Amino acid sequence: MASDECELLCLDLPHAEDVRLRVVAEERARTAAERAKALADPTRLRIASALQAGDELCVCDLAWVCGASKNLVSHHVRQLRIAGLAASRRDGKLVMYRLTDTGTTLLATLIAPTAVQGE
Template structure:
């Protein structure tokens, strides 16, 4: 049996009232875009690691983050830009340093993805 047969019905048996009820409760396509963008923002192991470090450190500069996660500073900067673009991190300049922190959405999403692992890191 092929995967196609497993994933599709052999008979059209639509429960229209139930299907319409569910359809009306779905989020609008416009509200799904930010959620998809946020999910993409953490769809990389290095970004997840950077975000976990931010969760543990509350606010960190890019050079400290690079040392903490054991990656090159330019790579970490790239991932920080991705986190900011997804609305999961913020940055602010402090003299010659740029300080990064997770947004509330970033903390919540990271907590959902990493569960107890990130909660333990945030208690440091």
């Protein structure tokens, strides 16, 4: 087979229409893709994993846990927040971050709960 296309028109219209009606809407697909893209970066994935393990952490804690600079962690946690995967709250002079329910669900899909460091 030289091509990945059918060599003749073979549309099963009733089945194709049924499937078309159940395919995710374009806007919802775009949002899901943006969220998935936010976790496609290894640093953001580690930050999300740290938030999952620690429930709520500030940038200083995240930087130490992930072995990255505060500036880098701040940038990445902002991207997670923009994507709706993390949320923040001010506690005096600290800004505390946590995963949202969406972030927790997406992270669980990407990382097996029994995964250990180095796997």
